Amino acid sequence: xxxxxxxxxxxxxxxxxxxxxxxxxxxxxxxxxxxxxxxxxxxxxxxxxxxxxxxxxxxxxxxxxxxxxxxxxxxxxxxxxxxxxxxxxxxxxxxxxxxxxxxxxxxxxxxxxxxxxxxxxxxxxxxxxxxxxxxxxxxxxxxxxxxxxxxxxxxxxxxxxxxxxxxxxxxxxxxxxxxxxxxxxxxxxxxxxxxxxxxxxxxxxxxxxxxxxxxxxx
Numbered sequence: 001x002x003x004x005x006x007x008x009x010x011x012x013x014x015x016x017x018x019x020x021x022x023x024x025x026x027x028x029x030x031x032x033x034x035x036x037x038x039x040x041x042x043x044x045x046x047x048x049x050x051x052x053x054x055x056x057x058x059x060x061x062x063x064x065x066x067x068x069x070x071x072x073x074x075x076x077x078x079x080x081x082x083x084x085x086x087x088x089x090x091x092x093x094x095x096x097x098x099x100x101x102x103x104x105x106x107x108x109x110x111x112x113x114x115x116x117x118x119x120x121x122x123x124x125x126x127x128x129x130x131x132x133x134x135x136x137x138x139x140x141x142x143x144x145x146x147x148x149x150x151x152x153x154x155x156x157x158x159x160x161x162x163x164x165x166x167x168x169x170x171x172x173x174x175x176x177x178x179x180x181x182x183x184x185x186x187x188x189x190x191x192x193x194x195x196x197x198x199x200x201x202x203x204x205x206x207x208x209x210x211x212x213x214x215x216x217x218x
Contacts, residue, residue: 008189011111015064016076020185022061023127024163029054030130031160038153055134062127075111081121087114098169102176108192116169123162126155 012020033054036047069078083091090107094115097106112120130152137148170181184190 005193007192009192010188011075011190012184012188013068013073013076014188016068016072017185017188019061019064019068022057023065026054026058026061027127027159027163030058031156031163034153034156055131058127059131062124062131065124078121080112081117083114083117087117091115097177098172102172106173106177110190113169113173116166119162123159126159130155130159 030051033047033051037044037051040047068076069081074080087109090109091114093105093107094113096104107114133148133152133155136143137152141148173181174183180189180191
């Protein structure tokens with residue numbers, strides 16, 4: 001049996017983690033308060049105040065994330081959210097992992113899940129549309145033939161299901177795939193396994209040091 005060693009590598013910067021949790025928590029509050037505004041008239045007024053407060057949290061989170069897409073680390077930039085042709089196999093294997101509920105192997109990747117990359121990018125675009133539509137729809141409900149309250153509600157439903165699937169996915173990664181995705185977004189560190197049998201003949205000191213370039217190519 002091959003002997004494996006696990007290495008903790010700092011992948012996610014503090015700014016990325018701050019934007020991720022700000023966007024995530026703000027989105028959950030917005031979804032809940034938006035639902036209460038629509039479905040609970042007695043709580044609509046207080047829920048709307050919280051809705052605007054959460055929107056005020058979401059905007060700076062999005063600003064930081066968009067800035068990282070332009071000037072952040074290589075794996076935080078906009079280009080990293082566009083799947084490469086070489087990632088097709090990993091994306092397929094990840095989908096198989098989900099369908100089997102974690103019974104098939106989960107492929108390794110350095111930063112973003114290759115299957116979710118386009119969904120991450122789409123979610124940011126949807127959030128930007130939600131911010132814009134939420135800011136103007138009370139004063140101008142119809143824009144270019146679109147009734148903004150309906151658009152806002154429809155996109156909110158899409159964000160709800162994205163959030164559910166995202167939470168379920170990363171939980172499955174940690175539980176069955178052991179990729180430490182949840183703790184990585186807290187500490188910034190991800191775990192990578194190193195097969196020591198592949199490193200026969202390499203000095204011990206060399207085994208202890210693993211370059212980021214090698215990890216990124218896995």
